[in-house]
Amino acid sequence: MMLLSQVLGLSVISAEDALPAGEVAGLGIDPLACRVSELYLKSTGSGDSVPWAQVRGMGPDAVIVDTAAAEAGRESPHSRAHKRLLGKRILTEFGEDIGTLTEVTFDPETGAVGDLYIGRDPTPVPGSRMVGLGSYALVLAAG
Amino acid sequence: MSTLMLVADLTKRPVVTLGGEAVAQIKDTVFDAAGGQITGFTLAGRGLLSGPLKQSLPWSGVHALGPDAVMIPAVEVLQARDAVVDKGEAGSGQVRGARVLSDAGLELGTVLDAVVEGGTSGRVAGFHVATTEAMGRHERRAFLPAHGRLAMTGDTLVIPARLAERAVDDLAAADLRKGTER
Amino acid sequence: MIWWMWLTAVLVALLLLAGAILGTQARRRGGGAIVVRRGRRGGRGGMR
Numbered sequence: 001m002m003l004l005s006q007v008l009g010l011s012v013i014s015a016e017d018a019l020p021a022g023e024v025a026g027l028g029i030d031p032l033a034c035r036v037s038e039l040y041l042k043s044t045g046s047g048d049s050v051p052w053a054q055v056r057g058m059g060p061d062a063v064i065v066d067t068a069a070a071e072a073g074r075e076s077p078h079s080r081a082h083k084r085l086l087g088k089r090i091l092t093e094f095g096e097d098i099g100t101l102t103e104v105t106f107d108p109e110t111g112a113v114g115d116l117y118i119g120r121d122p123t124p125v126p127g128s129r130m131v132g133l134g135s136y137a138l139v140l141a142a143g
Numbered sequence: 144m145s146t147l148m149l150v151a152d153l154t155k156r157p158v159v160t161l162g163g164e165a166v167a168q169i170k171d172t173v174f175d176a177a178g179g180q181i182t183g184f185t186l187a188g189r190g191l192l193s194g195p196l197k198q199s200l201p202w203s204g205v206h207a208l209g210p211d212a213v214m215i216p217a218v219e220v221l222q223a224r225d226a227v228v229d230k231g232e233a234g235s236g237q238v239r240g241a242r243v244l245s246d247a248g249l250e251l252g253t254v255l256d257a258v259v260e261g262g263t264s265g266r267v268a269g270f271h272v273a274t275t276e277a278m279g280r281h282e283r284r285a286f287l288p289a290h291g292r293l294a295m296t297g298d299t300l301v302i303p304a305r306l307a308e309r310a311v312d313d314l315a316a317a318d319l320r321k322g323t324e325r
Numbered sequence: 326m327i328w329w330m331w332l333t334a335v336l337v338a339l340l341l342l343a344g345a346i347l348g349t350q351a352r353r354r355g356g357g358a359i360v361v362r363r364g365r366r367g368g369r370g371g372m373r
């Protein structure tokens with residue numbers, strides 16, 4: 001499992017020509033599928049986001065992506081809601097604010113989201129409880 | 144999940160979809176006297192410059208009324224403002240300032256606010272009342288329990304004298320939660 | 326008057342206007358509890 005905070009700022013390198021494509025600015029998450037859906041890059045002129053399918057490998061030192069993906073600049077409709085994932089307000093489906101998101105663990109091989117850490121609570125919440133992620137809040141189903 | 148809340152605290156509470164988008168904030172809380180139940184909310188925009196919205200939120204579209212947000216399944220549940228309250232009703236139905244009479248004909252005070260049960264209930268649990276001497280209480284403000292059908296208009300609330308005896312100082316008091324059952 | 330006095334007067338007027346608009350809108354967003362009686366809807370409202 002990898003931590004979201006670990007990935008932020010990693011350099012993104014294209015697999016074909018070894019050219020840098022940018023730095024990881026954030027991860028896009030599909031809350032219902034409980035997976036990482038895309039990678040947001042700090043703007044380098046090469047593109048804004050890379051779909052997860054185009055990520056070849058993710059390690060402690062770099063992220064390797066297909067060249068084509070790194071060049072295909074596109075702004076996903078959800079990117080604004082997802083870019084600042086850490087620090088996002090968390091609401092339960094019963095309308096209770098339970099803190100802010102401080103960490104996300106995920107499998108760098110499959111993109112499956114593992115756990116969510118909320119505030120300073122050391123016990124995480126399984127990512128499978130996510131029901132929605134928008135610009136206002138991350139919504140969790142009753143646990 | 145059933146927490147009691149003052150209607151005044153609901154005003155400005157954000158209306159959030161299960162998808163995590165805040166689409167409006169609560170303006171008025173509308174309840175039906177016959178059912179003793181919230182029937183919906185009028186809405187306002189969330190921006191500094193925004194005013195009341197032309198849409199409203201019927202209670203059937205509420206997923207949960209929470210302490211920090213009103214959750215709705217999706218923005219599609221919002222309806223035209225008239226679906227919840229029309230202009231005439233909004234003008235004559237404001238409960239703040241309505242006088243409270245006991246069924247023995249005693250004026251007990253004036254309504255400050257309504258107390259509702261959150262979660263998925265939406266029940267009107269009681270009223271916050273500025274009391275007169277007739278209540279014979281030390282505190283000048285009290286919570287009166289209510290249950291089910293309310294004898295109420297925007298001008299007057301009539302409550303059984305036996306309920307007036309069960310006035311409490313504190314919203315957390317158990318009496319209000321139980322309604323009239325003993 | 327000197328030129329900057331006009332400028333100040335205009336700025337103050339603009340600030341007052343902005344404050345008034347923000348205040349009015351904030352008040353219009355306020356609300357409270359409204360009681361209605363279902364079944365009366367459709368039959369001429371407004372009776373008390």
